[in-house]
Amino acid sequence: MDSHLAARTPPPLSPRKRPRQARAVVTVDAIFEATLQVLLAEGMRHLTTTRVAERAGVSVGTMYQYFPNKQALVYALNERSLETLADRIEATCRACHAAPVNRMVEALIETYWRAKTERPEVTRALYRSVAEMDNTALIESFAQRVDAATTEMLASATDATFTDLHIVNLTLVTVIFGTVRNAFERGVSDAVSHALKQQLLEMCLAYMQAAMA
Amino acid sequence: MDSHLAARTPPPLSPRKRPRQARAVVTVDAIFEATLQVLLAEGMRHLTTTRVAERAGVSVGTMYQYFPNKQALVYALNERSLETLADRIEATCRACHAAPVNRMVEALIETYWRAKTERPEVTRALYRSVAEMDNTALIESFAQRVDAATTEMLASATDATFTDLHIVNLTLVTVIFGTVRNAFERGVSDAVSHALKQQLLEMCLAYMQAAMA
Amino acid sequence: MDSHLAARTPPPLSPRKRPRQARAVVTVDAIFEATLQVLLAEGMRHLTTTRVAERAGVSVGTMYQYFPNKQALVYALNERSLETLADRIEATCRACHAAPVNRMVEALIETYWRAKTERPEVTRALYRSVAEMDNTALIESFAQRVDAATTEMLASATDATFTDLHIVNLTLVTVIFGTVRNAFERGVSDAVSHALKQQLLEMCLAYMQAAMA
Amino acid sequence: MDSHLAARTPPPLSPRKRPRQARAVVTVDAIFEATLQVLLAEGMRHLTTTRVAERAGVSVGTMYQYFPNKQALVYALNERSLETLADRIEATCRACHAAPVNRMVEALIETYWRAKTERPEVTRALYRSVAEMDNTALIESFAQRVDAATTEMLASATDATFTDLHIVNLTLVTVIFGTVRNAFERGVSDAVSHALKQQLLEMCLAYMQAAMA
DNA sequence: AATGAATGAGGCTTCATTCAT
DNA sequence: GATGAATGAAGCCTCATTCAT
Incomplete structure (x- = not known):
């Protein structure tokens, strides 16, 4: 049951790298907070990587340094x-x-x-x-x-x-x-x-x- | 709270027309069944109108005769x-x-x-x-x-x-x-x-x- | 040898559907021609789906009805x-x-x-x-x-x-x-x-x- | 013919600096070797500067000290x-x-x-x-x-x-x-x-x- | 000199929906 | 009525390159 969740090439849900520097920790926290904000304001349906990055004040690229994909972000949250x-x-x-x-x-x-x-x-x-x-x-x-x-x-x-x-x-x-x-x-x-x-x-x-x- | 769910686009959630003829009832049932099948096999994430129509054995166009949009379909189900x-x-x-x-x-x-x-x-x-x-x-x-x-x-x-x-x-x-x-x-x-x-x-x-x- | 070509989830190279109607044949031909044009004018490096569709005078979506991905297009050509x-x-x-x-x-x-x-x-x-x-x-x-x-x-x-x-x-x-x-x-x-x-x-x-x- | 290859961006294809010191020679060799490795393992398609640097055991920044851009690297190889x-x-x-x-x-x-x-x-x-x-x-x-x-x-x-x-x-x-x-x-x-x-x-x-x- | 975090333009692809046949 | 080809906005993600530390 629920095989589809894993069946279609299980997307990696674990974070890409742990923040090592103080700056990075801040960044990751900002991303989490932004995710929550967008989730609250727009709903899962409209939670896009762009929007999250924007609200977090970082670039999409940065987001992807810490989370391999959108799902992983939500999962981590x-x-x-x-x-x-x-x-x-x-x-x-x-x-x-x-x-x-x-x-x-x-x-x-x-x-x-x-x-x-x-x-x-x-x-x-x-x-x-x-x-x-x-x-x-x-x-x-x-x-x-x-x-x-x-x-x-x-x-x-x-x-x-x-x-x-x-x-x-x-x-x-x-x-x-x-x-x-x-x-x-x-x-x-x-x-x-x-x-x-x-x-x-x-x-x-x-x-x-x-x-x- | 959760206003975004309704706010964004108040999508018409009620079926477009109630099936009056026997044939229509059969069609709608087939669509419902197909929706469930796809949902089971692929998950909400991959529930597409095309796939549902295909499995139901009707064209997308026909599906849209009975449901104004995808949400309405899932809602009705x-x-x-x-x-x-x-x-x-x-x-x-x-x-x-x-x-x-x-x-x-x-x-x-x-x-x-x-x-x-x-x-x-x-x-x-x-x-x-x-x-x-x-x-x-x-x-x-x-x-x-x-x-x-x-x-x-x-x-x-x-x-x-x-x-x-x-x-x-x-x-x-x-x-x-x-x-x-x-x-x-x-x-x-x-x-x-x-x-x-x-x-x-x-x-x-x-x-x-x-x-x- | 050359395992990487197949290793990373072999992308389907065969066309998605054969054009059945006359109109569709025209479309596919236009796409082929456009691909060649772009290839000549810009090189493989700059061959993008958008550019090809544009030059073929169709939408990207249409292109994807006939070719599952960019590679398949080039391959077919x-x-x-x-x-x-x-x-x-x-x-x-x-x-x-x-x-x-x-x-x-x-x-x-x-x-x-x-x-x-x-x-x-x-x-x-x-x-x-x-x-x-x-x-x-x-x-x-x-x-x-x-x-x-x-x-x-x-x-x-x-x-x-x-x-x-x-x-x-x-x-x-x-x-x-x-x-x-x-x-x-x-x-x-x-x-x-x-x-x-x-x-x-x-x-x-x-x-x-x-x-x- | 093939003008696009040079036309688009005349990228500087010659190495940025010839390695003069022994250490530099080692580094450049490591980079070359890494490039080849990645090329073999992943194909040109997945040859990224990050991956090469990683495998060569240097930072991207360092790589850019020796090669002005990716093309130059492949070219030199x-x-x-x-x-x-x-x-x-x-x-x-x-x-x-x-x-x-x-x-x-x-x-x-x-x-x-x-x-x-x-x-x-x-x-x-x-x-x-x-x-x-x-x-x-x-x-x-x-x-x-x-x-x-x-x-x-x-x-x-x-x-x-x-x-x-x-x-x-x-x-x-x-x-x-x-x-x-x-x-x-x-x-x-x-x-x-x-x-x-x-x-x-x-x-x-x-x-x-x-x-x- | 070296590092690697950050950038962001731009590529690929999907899919709800429409509409000519 | 039914069909399914066509649309194109919008999403996800990559990666060459830069620059503050």
Whole structure:
């Protein structure tokens, strides 16, 4: 399935060279920022290499020194964004180490929800941008980091042990992430969004209660 | 937000003419089927009007008789697919009228999960195809039909009443749909997928229990 | 050897579609003519798809309906030219059927020399244009037609038989063709060119004399 | 004719500076070698200054210290190669000074044939590389050296004198060089190639015999 | 002297859409 | 009605060359 993504001469998605000089780092950052800007202002449909370079204040040629093609650029942008998100989740997990389960669940929901909501257009633009790419590796890598962090957190809970920690953890994470995204896509109002978050929390708490050994 | 999706060129998204004659219906169906085929085989990236027409066995010109532009074609395909899905959900809801809550929840999860999983590549291809379109109206319309159906179903439950039927219903639907999609995107194995569905069911049941007045 | 010609994703060199309608034939011819014109006026280095289309009075798009890429266009042009040349050689061979050997050799030299010299810029432009292409198939195909024609001609000679017709034939053809090309490349004057042709004839005659059984 | 080759941009084809220091000689040699390597591995089409510099282990900037532009580099490479070839031919001519004609002809054929065949890919790559350049001067210069050498050789023959030494010499050289190239391009097998060389020798001998006063 | 990051003109190619037949 | 040849704007990407460090 999805064979077409790879079938037609898999385009190299990894960056061409890492910026070595300070100047180059600045350039790459500018390119990332510009990509996001164009994505927000024009949509994936109108994200052209020319436009990105223009907005970044560099020449197309420069862009191509760092990214072998357009896809790689978008890919890298998403990678970066997911890494940031994973960082935040890991931080949350660390902060909740050896806390009661309820606090953990609440913190997790809160963190993820906020991360996705604080700049909704960005979230949406990124969601859209990877849609037609093989982002399996990205998701995979993100999922692994998150799973590791949350699993460890849950295992450290002071007030509970889970016979099936793994599946409970997976369920929790999948439900939370999926619900947020779906709420997002339905474009619910802030009020409803808030209520929904509350209900999600209650649902997860009820589940955890039931799942405790 | 996302204004660019509609702003740039308000493309007429509705079909040019409703097929009135039998022949026309056949043609349109062939076009839909061809679109799906190309989408599966080549991806949105390579979905061209020429290719679709070719595979549908009609000329490009003919295609343009039925769809004013490419977007409209993809849009209509998704519309059709969502309508079918809504049909199935409504059927499920009717079948569970005046049943116990647990059966309702189970049926709902089962129906949606199956619908999305029975032809995963199709699901994925469609998800991708709308990514860069303004599908708000589509989602909206789908959501309304589903909400109406599930709300009525839940209201008819023989073993429970909900003080806040609306929000409970919204939560239930959002969580189920979101979780399915997320499980989908993580590309979990069949075994895990099955376990996840089971857990989701338990979670929802626990939630409903807590939500009953 | 020459692996790079094929190695880097062999570009399809065969035409995309044969012109079916009268109009299309005209178009294709115009494109060929334009290609030659541009080749003459600007050289392979500056032969661009845009320029060719422009001079042919069609759009680039049209060009790409008949040729999958620039290389294919140049390739087809050379193919056509070699076919014409082979036609002429075959005609000469038929005309000399059952003649004395000397007349055959003279006719062959004359035909080839004239063909290459009557429009020297064209010859030169074509030579250059295929230089960096894998024209093996072209050469091969041309060589086969010529070999067949000349072999048959020589076999019909009234005043001689050859024990080793095959190698004699190959030698004759290779020497003639090679010498013409080399004379060409050295850019000798008309006078010298003429003298050279004469000498070549004498050399070949001397050779044939010695080669007769 | 072929005016475009020089007309467009009269690019300075002579090296920017002759390497005076030992280090410079090494560098230039490395660049030459790298150019040949890239030419062999990738073809003229993909011969880029960056790639050459990379393989030569110097920066592009450095390359531009020695060659004013890409053309000059390729030009110089061919120049070098032709000079080497001329050296070998001159050596052969000197070695055959005051020998019988037959030995001269045989030695000449042998030398040239071997030179072109010992590294066929190199020969081919070089042939290709100059295709779209104005190599008239190169050819001219090479021809003059060869003509002088062979003329002198033939004049010293112990067993013959030629009334028309000049044209005989030109014919001999043109036929030999042309035949070798053509045999080359037809891509004949080693066996055939060998037979061809033999026949060429016989043909030339027959010619010389006839040409003797 | 050497480096290699940056430039940007310009090449190739695609594909949605039209319209004469 | 149907066809499919023709259009051409617009996108992606390369690479010879320069120049600040």
